[in-house]
Amino acid sequence: MSRKLSRREFVAAAATSSAALLATPYVRGAHAAGKLSIGFWDHFVPGANATSADIVKEWAEKAKVEVRIDYITSLGNKLLLTGAAEAQAKAGHDILAMATWRVHNYAEQLEPVNDVMEPILRQNGEANGTVKYLGQVNASWMAVPATIGSSILAPCSRIDLMKKYAGIDVRAIYPAGSSPLADSWTMDVFLKAAEACHKGGFPFGIGLGETPDSVVAAGAFFQSFGAQLVDVKGNLTVKTDEVRQALEFYKKLIAFLPPDVPAWDDASNNKWLISGRGALIMNAPSAWAVAKRDAPQIAEQCWTHGFPAGPKGRFAPYLPFFWGVWNFSKNKEAAKSLLAHLSQPSSIEKLVVASGGYDLPAYEKFTNLRVWAEAEPPKGTLYHYPNPHNHQRLSIAAWPAPPKIAQQIFTQATLTKMCLRYSRGEAMENSLAWAEGECEGFMRG
Structure with a gap:
């Protein structure tokens, strides 16, 4: 299921940035750990894409990986169609953003990520039940919960x-x-x-x-x-x-x-x-x-x-997003390393702040970030948005x-x-x- 326009109008019709793929390459001369291509959901909040790009660039510099990011709009079902085309062709991005049901749709073409999720869960706390329902197949994690786009x-x-x-x-x-x-x-x-x-x-x-x-x-x-x-x-x-x-x-x-x-x-x-x-x-x-x-x-x-x-x-x-690694990815090791980096507390907080509090992490330790408590006007208007007291499922x-x-x-x-x-x-x-x-x-x- 691909998201429709709705909340994407946050910035008045998603501005013009979501009209097409936006490519952001970070090229290094020494290909110590190869190349990596990413298909992120094209955020409608000004600056949110730049923040995710900065986080990826920070990781790429340390990992010595040449990275290309495509920001793919959900308008016109572009993200959905991209996933379907890549799954059929068995070629495309190493990492692709996937909304709600797509992890189950593509389970046979996805690389299991239990090895990524186990340390993430130890650090960030349990993932909520809906994320488990949508992100696990036969009790195995087939994608990493994405902070970007989840709401x-x-x-x-x-x-x-x-x-x-x-x-x-x-x-x-x-x-x-x-x-x-x-x-x-x-x-x-x-x-x-x-x-x-x-x-x-x-x-x-x-x-x-x-x-x-x-x-x-x-x-x-x-x-x-x-x-x-x-x-x-x-x-x-x-x-x-x-x-x-x-x-x-x-x-x-x-x-x-x-x-x-x-x-x-x-x-x-x-x-x-x-x-x-x-x-x-x-x-x-x-x-x-x-x-x-x-x-x-x-x-x-x-x-x-x-x-x-x-x-x-x-x-x-609740409508969560995920990041999936295709099993035909040419650089699974780097893909998993990046997803672990995107799931670090410092990365999660940067992404939430960049979205103005729209994006919701899936983990129990991330329901009380300052951005929600300090949002205004009126002061505190978003405090209960992330369900900080776990009073609802x-x-x-x-x-x-x-x-x-x-x-x-x-x-x-x-x-x-x-x-x-x-x-x-x-x-x-x-x-x-x-x-x-x-x-x-x-x-x-």
Whole structure:
């Protein structure tokens, strides 16, 4: 799955840098350790690519390796198509950035990286469960979690509108610098707040389209009810009380959302917040950052915080990236050495700072960097974005189904389509039967 535009609009349509591959060679006269080619995701934050290039250059100088970096945009599925072409040709970059499901897609063409991950995990702490789910195949690490590009689609609320219309002080529930007091932040409270803000003329902006922002949000809502379409063993679990509860919740929620949310893409929720028309969206801090630049009076009222809790827990929509080493790489030793360097604490912190706090490391020891605590306005607005107190579980839609099935549920937007069918008047059992048929097809495939 390749990311869509959405949060890439952080810098106003990703500026012009993501229009094509940008090559940055670092050539040394003495080829003591050979050559290395890297395909990084082309970051939308000004300066972020330069920072990753500097880190690579620092390593290359010491390792005496000639390095070439290509920054590959996700616009037009360029990164996805690059991976598919290289896997088929068995030629290309030594290291390639891969989003979400691609590690499982290319597992047979990837070099195992347990030898890289073991010391990284000892140093940085455990990786979160979603990264393990997506980055491991048969309990073996097939790619290294990438700090660059990984993000949570967290609720970002307007402080003033939530107070005025819903009577909720999000800063009191999620105080900067302190543990959240989130027991009262439940699905029932969330739904009432959505209704109140809708009546006040500032609806929540939660998409129901077929692109990742809509799908991962739906996944977190379903998981909070314990709703799974396919379980961890690959069994169909569509026709359960939990799935019915999730559908009922969504039917109520949809009534309080903007009428065009079924057509939203990943840019729509950003625009909704920045325009001043919405009280809450689900997004990484890119929308806030654009507001900070283009609509500072709105940015001053934004607060990023945790997901509401459902009957089965609190889940945060999460989209991680990975760095994979092809098994046809011509310099696997150097590739692994560089990935270990990129995963050092000093490198991780530089990458997070360069992204303005957007990028999220996968490791438990990296949820409290200063960049999030010090972000403003208002001061502390990003403190809870990285889940520093581990009060919610990071998740991806369609988990815990086997990844190859889950990917199809995700890519085909089965969750949002099912919610729309039911909300538009289709009988519950018919919506469930449709979803079950879709999943049966994915399982056969």
